[in-house]
Amino acid sequence: MIQINYHDSRPIYEKVKDSLRQLILSGALPEGDRLPSVRELAVSLTINPNTIQRAYRELEQEGYIVSVPGKGSFVARGGGARAARMAELKEKLSALAAEFEAVGVSRSEMADMLKEEEP
Amino acid sequence: MIQINYHDSRPIYEKVKDSLRQLILSGALPEGDRLPSVRELAVSLTINPNTIQRAYRELEQEGYIVSVPGKGSFVARGGGARAARMAELKEKLSALAAEFEAVGVSRSEMADMLKEEEP
Amino acid sequence: MIQINYHDSRPIYEKVKDSLRQLILSGALPEGDRLPSVRELAVSLTINPNTIQRAYRELEQEGYIVSVPGKGSFVARGGGARAARMAELKEKLSALAAEFEAVGVSRSEMADMLKEEEP
């Protein structure tokens, strides 16, 4: 279900988060579905349960999943996941625009660069 | 000359690098100009000289400055700095575009978001 | 595993880097293998951990190894190491050819010198 690449130097809980987020956003894990339990995922990936725990906790804080004590963790309903992700990405785009601005590149020039890149 | 924000958890040497890079890219430190010496900057920011040293070393590796033992550190000539920075930023923009794509947002839609943001 | 020659005046971290690079390029440390931890190597060579750390950090920047916080440092996968090294060496050869040229020795004469040296 999830593949973790051990050789790319980011914290493992980040990689777990990324994998789960992608499964959710792509629809592979539909809204309302139950995620594997922390323990299940920990053994199947041979990763420390604390690490999985942290990934789940942060995904919940970011609105992708909801955890129900005693029941498990579920993909958030109502499009919460995509909305959360869009907010994050817009944030990143804004930050990047600010960095470009510091080199004298305006937002519309960035837009042009994006269009040039388009296939 | 430089202000370091102590409340953002990134490594200090990264913050120093960012500040200096911006001063260089904005032209506040023109090409060929001498930077403050490692020790001067260390005392003025009350940061350990080794930390400043590391910032300078990495800025040199990235082509922003040149350090001459016994003489001091200087802003690199030949406009290498801006070119290096533009390459970094384009790389970031590409990566971000890929992330947007994973949520079904095309490059031209990103471009639109940028224009909306424009004042 | 590694021998450091203390009588050649180059920085210690450079010697450590060279030794490790050679172990990697020769295949003695295969791709994906774990390197000794910073602390282990430090005690076994009686060198300060910071010095080893610097060697590892630079080897990572150059693409030879990958460091995963909390897990260890690993030889980079994908054969990036040899490619990186070949690029470095070709660069050196070109520079040397230019120096020979300044004394009136052409590239093909250099080639002859190399063949004479061959056992």
Added chain:
Amino acid sequence: MIQINYHDSRPIYEKVKDSLRQLILSGALPEGDRLPSVRELAVSLTINPNTIQRAYRELEQEGYIVSVPGKGSFVARGGGARAARMAELKEKLSALAAEFEAVGVSRSEMADMLKEEEP
């Protein structure tokens, strides 16, 4: 007569040595000619006399020039300069060949690379 590029991060006495060596090898300073005195060169380049002194001393050790106390420094006669330089360069080439060998590239393969580069 000599131009020193202050922004390339090598010790100044090395740059002075390189400049003088090139003037000698190119014939711009013919055998037997007198070099400028240490003091003259120091003031004309606005460089510390100690630095010039060191360059001269090392050039003498390497056989490019001879210093006659009370008279000055002179370009070595009898082709000493070129012979010295060739020895240095052959040494460098050997060292580089050893580095290539460590990556599995033989001397004859290096020779091929040199010929490919030839215009």
Added chain:
DNA sequence: GTGGTCTAGACCACG
């Protein structure tokens, strides 16, 4: 346990 950052203080080569 791991890698990574930071400080404090020393020493060196260079100018």
Added chain:
DNA sequence: GTGGTCTAGACCACA
């Protein structure tokens, strides 16, 4: 004085 290297020892996040 400058940049550069090294040691010693501390602290942190991550696993």
